[in-house]
Each structure stands twice: as C-alpha cells, then as structure tokens.
Amino acid sequence: MSEKISRRSFLKAGGLVAAAATAELAVNGGVPQAKAQEGLGKVALPYPAQEVGPAKALKAGQTQNFNYPDKDSPCILLKVGKAVPGGVGPDNDIVAYSTLCSHKGCPVTFDAAAGVLKCPCHYTIFDPERLGQMVCGQATVNLPQVVLEYNAQNDSVTAVAINGLIYGRQANIL
Numbered sequence: 001m002s003e004k005i006s007r008r009s010f011l012k013a014g015g016l017v018a019a020a021a022t023a024e025l026a027v028n029g030g031v032p033q034a035k036a037q038e039g040l041g042k043v044a045l046p047y048p049a050q051e052v053g054p055a056k057a058l059k060a061g062q063t064q065n066f067n068y069p070d071k072d073s074p075c076i077l078l079k080v081g082k083a084v085p086g087g088v089g090p091d092n093d094i095v096a097y098s099t100l101c102s103h104k105g106c107p108v109t110f111d112a113a114a115g116v117l118k119c120p121c122h123y124t125i126f127d128p129e130r131l132g133q134m135v136c137g138q139a140t141v142n143l144p145q146v147v148l149e150y151n152a153q154n155d156s157v158t159a160v161a162i163n164g165l166i167y168g169r170q171a172n173i174l
C-alpha cells in the first residue's frame with residue numbers, strides 16, 4: 001500500500017532534516033560531519049625513529065632481530081632478495097615484521113627455504129613478500145609490518161612506524 005506524501009508534509013520533513021544538520025554542525029563546532037571524519041583511519045602515533053642497521057651488510061635471505069617500537073616488541077628485519085611491497089634499501093627488498101604471531105603471540109621465525117614466516121604454535125604462515133599476509137593457519141590478520149625508511153647517504157635502514165596492531169596490545173605505543 002503506497003502513501004502519497006503531501007507537499008506540506010514533504011516540506012515539513014525537509015525542515016526537520018535541515019534542523020538536524022544544523023544541530024550537528026553546532027555539535028561539531030561548525031565542522032561538517034563529512035569533513036570531521038576525513039581524518040578517521042589516519043593515525044599519527046608518536047613512533048620513535050630507530051636505526052636498525054646498514055642495508056648493504058644484509059645478504060638475500062638473511063635476517064636480523066631487533067626490537068621496535070620498544071624493548072618488549074621483538075621484530076625481524078629481512079632481505080627478501082627481490083623488490084617487494086614496502087621494501088626499502090638499494091634493491092627495495094628489505095622488510096621488517098613483528099615476530100609476535102597475530103594469532104596468540106608465539107614467536108614466528110623465518111623459513112629461508114620456503115621464504116615465509118612460520119609460527120610454531122598453530123602453524124600459521126605469513127608471507128613477508130606480501131606485506132605479512134596470512135597465507136594459512138589460525139591467525140586471522142596479517143603480521144604487523146614495521147615501516148622502514150632507507151637513507152642512501154649513509155646506507156642506514158630506520159624503523160619509523162608499524163602497520164597493524166602488535167599482538168597483545170591495545171596500542172603499539174605504550
């Protein structure tokens with residue numbers, strides 16, 4: 001059964017919508033809601049910049065352990081051997097990840113033969129060539145990837161942030 005909307009009730013409804021929008025503007029300090037939400041999803045945590053080591057010292061398949069963004073967060077630096085997403089260094093092939101499995105926090109290790117990061121607890125496999133993507137296993141999210149920067153002047157690789165939440169934390173920066 002269809003109802004006809006009179007011109008009067010249509011205008012009345014329109015007035016209510018306009019009033020609601022005005023109230024919203026007042027609540028947001030005059031910033032339209034769409035504008036206010038533009039920044040959502042963008043975080044600017046105060047990550048420290050931490051030098052991890054020289055890029056050219058690493059050979060393909062070689063790893064280096066470090067902690068970032070604090071001593072309780074173990075990570076692994078890895079030279080994949082070919083350019084990969086997020087890779088830095090002269091060959092864009094150096095990446096780094098948290099070694100705390102995103103499933104239940106067991107320490108993942110690099111399997112050089114298979115070229116993957118493996119968790120010994122429930123056998124989840126992560127792909128370091130694809131942003132730490134979960135390939136199979138119990139984990140439901142990727143391995144947090146350490147964002148790296150490369151300085152060609154002094155050949156240094158520096159950790160500057162983390163994409164993804166470190167296992168067991170409510171925020172990466174404590």
Ligand code: FES
Pocket residue numbers: 101102103104105106119120121122123124137138139
């Ligand atoms: S803790 Fe790694 S798969 Fe469960």
